[in-house]
Amino acid sequence: MKFTPPPQPELAPATPVRLDRVRAPQYGRYLEAFVPGQVFVHPRGFTFHPATMLDFARTFMQCSPIYLNAEAAKAHGFPSLVASPQMVFNVVLSLGVQNDSEKAIANLGYYGARFLRPVLPGDTLRAMTRVVDRHDRGGGKPGIVRVQTLGINQRGEVVLQYERKIMVGPEPRAAASAPAQAAPQGAGGAAATPFPWDDAAAVDLGELRPRGADPSLSGANTYFEDFEPGNVIVHANGRTITDEHVALTYKVGNTHPLHFDRVYSKGLTGAMSGEPIVYGGLVFAWLEGLASRDVSENAVWELGFTEGYHTQPAVSGDTVAAVSRVLAAEPAPVLGDDLGIVTFQLVGVKGLSAAAAVETHGADLFVKENDKKDKGKDKIAAKIFEIERRLLIKRRPKRS
Amino acid sequence: MKFTPPPQPELAPATPVRLDRVRAPQYGRYLEAFVPGQVFVHPRGFTFHPATMLDFARTFMQCSPIYLNAEAAKAHGFPSLVASPQMVFNVVLSLGVQNDSEKAIANLGYYGARFLRPVLPGDTLRAMTRVVDRHDRGGGKPGIVRVQTLGINQRGEVVLQYERKIMVGPEPRAAASAPAQAAPQGAGGAAATPFPWDDAAAVDLGELRPRGADPSLSGANTYFEDFEPGNVIVHANGRTITDEHVALTYKVGNTHPLHFDRVYSKGLTGAMSGEPIVYGGLVFAWLEGLASRDVSENAVWELGFTEGYHTQPAVSGDTVAAVSRVLAAEPAPVLGDDLGIVTFQLVGVKGLSAAAAVETHGADLFVKENDKKDKGKDKIAAKIFEIERRLLIKRRPKRS
């Protein structure tokens, strides 16, 4: 298509302003606009470039060589560098924010996340969300919505599935415009838009070779045998989060203004008022990175996570630190002799070191904040995150 | 070439310092060093890598899928991801700063910008500038220089042309060294260095397929039919600009110290004194990104812009927001049935939301700041930018 556009004359002075026709497109949904069974196809998509994948891994100092070193990834049997599941999670969640949660008051929890296959250089992901459930409390109070989200590659394969609970307020009386997004499919829409969620979805790791890589690529003390249930692992370094979080929220495509619009944040009332809050996906990623050289350098796959809660917000200037606890270490005979499955609890704190957090709070650090009241325990103000995550980890190589 | 350099001994202690031979290379030009007709070929060039293109699009949250999703770009008929015209503009302008404006006091305006063909992964751009005009006011006062700049790819094709006006001071009495850059061609230099500017340049979009992509990739309310002259569109979110702007100025290659050297900025007198000012190209990019999901998700090309003015500076910590106004919506029969041309006025504000800006200032928000005096109106201190931009936008798909 080739054409010569006419010159562009100045038009503004002669064009009347129609203040009677001001439009303010709104994104996200109020409580009433979530109907169980609805399926939303999120716009745009996200192409995973190898440089972006490397950049993400380094931004959060993920220490597994399969995210940092193309030769190591290939030695493990992957076709090339692998996008870290953490990046896949951050991107897929962000793709859905414009529809699902740009009006949300809070992200309440992550459940049943499963990473089903590697995302490789050049892959393009799109995301879809299904409304599972909606709890109204009435009286103008916020309700709770449960949604399932899928990340799907350009071949139509599901690479990630997870559920999350979101707190959403009802539509304010001063009615806003309708959501600008793709028309909801309605309660019976599942028929029109297939939603390939599978509770028993298989994980496909291709030609994985757990023993293919040089052991000097990763730590000597992070094999399956190094983890026993109950163990607490204090990760040495913390990380000060800077204003970078604003730019990173944009980078992963999360459109909620709470994370990047100070005028919006200052205009809020309540706990979220003030400085922009760090997008929770980024907090999770930094904590996971802080833990990575102690727990996942010899992991070949992140199976998934559940019971994930952001228990306090973080803002620019906060220094976060991480502690892991071993919840289970199970052989995985179906996967051969080289691998085991380890489940960790990952806990994040801010404003003090991980060592100080363990010393100060002891076993209470590992009690879910939501369970504290029932157990007659106080919440821990310095605790920002808790989750259970399950990894596929190499067994220690036998000395030949 | 293979050789063994000798060992590198320490030399500094035995090498006399020649303070009589201190050199301080200067860049940019004072007023007298602009001669109409001169053509400058700017050094270095800039290779557009697909990851850098994705990174730019995400840094400014440009919502068009052709900048974010390689599959979507290909479905539209592009060979691959496309560099956003905004990135091309930022880079081409920056390539010329060292010669054209590193000594400029202010960038006064952009005019007649045209994006003539896509910049694709692997393309390398260079830039050239021609001096069109110089207005001296004498008495040591700054003058105004009008220049035309071209961005040219490695095949010699012009991808962008635009004019800008720059305010430049005369050479201070304490004469600095001569500009270190490529020798100017002089008033008659056009003969020696061809300058392929063409007022009637054609736009070449190759095998563009406006209908090739899945409509779920972009918003449902941003087709040609959704825009009527006079409409005002308030973009919901703002963006807090952080210190990131310093690094981004470097990333696009803009060498003016006003944007990254606080010692320089603090040493200035007048309006620009203080904190480093955000490079205007970045401000434009953030505003355009804030507008993008409401106005350009279904645009397939940015034809160009004119009458662009940075009416107030922005600094780190400012929160910017954007309003668009439809100036014209014209069918484009020469391009077939699938496209129309929409011209928008884009206005940027800082320190308040876009909705508050419209409520507070009404129609005055859309009066050019330079015209305010003649109209007996006050300037709007919160207004930072105004421009007219013209986009090629898809018509709404017919329901089959």
Add this chain to the structure above:
Amino acid sequence: MKFTPPPQPELAPATPVRLDRVRAPQYGRYLEAFVPGQVFVHPRGFTFHPATMLDFARTFMQCSPIYLNAEAAKAHGFPSLVASPQMVFNVVLSLGVQNDSEKAIANLGYYGARFLRPVLPGDTLRAMTRVVDRHDRGGGKPGIVRVQTLGINQRGEVVLQYERKIMVGPEPRAAASAPAQAAPQGAGGAAATPFPWDDAAAVDLGELRPRGADPSLSGANTYFEDFEPGNVIVHANGRTITDEHVALTYKVGNTHPLHFDRVYSKGLTGAMSGEPIVYGGLVFAWLEGLASRDVSENAVWELGFTEGYHTQPAVSGDTVAAVSRVLAAEPAPVLGDDLGIVTFQLVGVKGLSAAAAVETHGADLFVKENDKKDKGKDKIAAKIFEIERRLLIKRRPKRS
């Protein structure tokens, strides 16, 4: 490998916390854990992606077209863009920090660095370190360790070798866990792990064509002939370092918490206490970038550097500036008629412009801070860095 993991039940509440089995893995080494002759193979590796290479060059505004412009790099005879030696240095040093210096008190100096061959897109580097020497001062005082480090590509070729001196404290009485890293080879380990250091290593630049590129790509005043011993070159612009340094430390993979963990930094006593200190490699890179358009735009190779000292720390908010001094300019007949070797002293300051630093401190700016006491001179508090660097620079093209 394809399998269906069982559902992930919540495990934390039922898993006892074993506070008797808290582990706190430690990284880096105390003084006693350095034994001359030890060879360490550092984990992970770092894949150089072309976008990451471009990104690095732009982050520090390196002005040589071979780092910015793929066409220019090829015209010079390189297969493609070249990673800047500065990036290679930053990465290789960082790869070793976890083992070598994560417990170091200070980095005392760089010596004998040599860049032996280009690092190209797709190359993956690993790093190895050998302990050369250890000086104990006893009485619980920190000692000085001298190490040699190699950067090695995926073909086993050494791309960089350098020495550095590190100040390290003895192990505190409250013994920490053993270093988690690959088992040291012990004093006699050299036999087991070859360490291909070569004092007379050759530089291999492949099919370098110093005259292959268009002269308009680089400055007209930065050829070999423009540099005479004793010359002082004041670089015009400074650069304000922002919090970006925290993210950049992560990006290059440096694991020392001094650079990114404010809780750690505030907990220190002495000169390093307070805000996170900018990683010295980044400071060097910014200074080199500030100098680049005046001294290295026409350099085709960085041969190496020596006598490099970080004489004061820099923190976020500091504005740094650079001065170069010509120490030697030698023809290099073995390399043909097109090249010469220039050795520069590069000095960095903070809080004032380079011009002000030369005016204020004169020749004393170029006296090594470590030599000041012997010469009866005061140290310069504003001086942050000094080094001697040797470049291979094009001779001025003959006018045809």
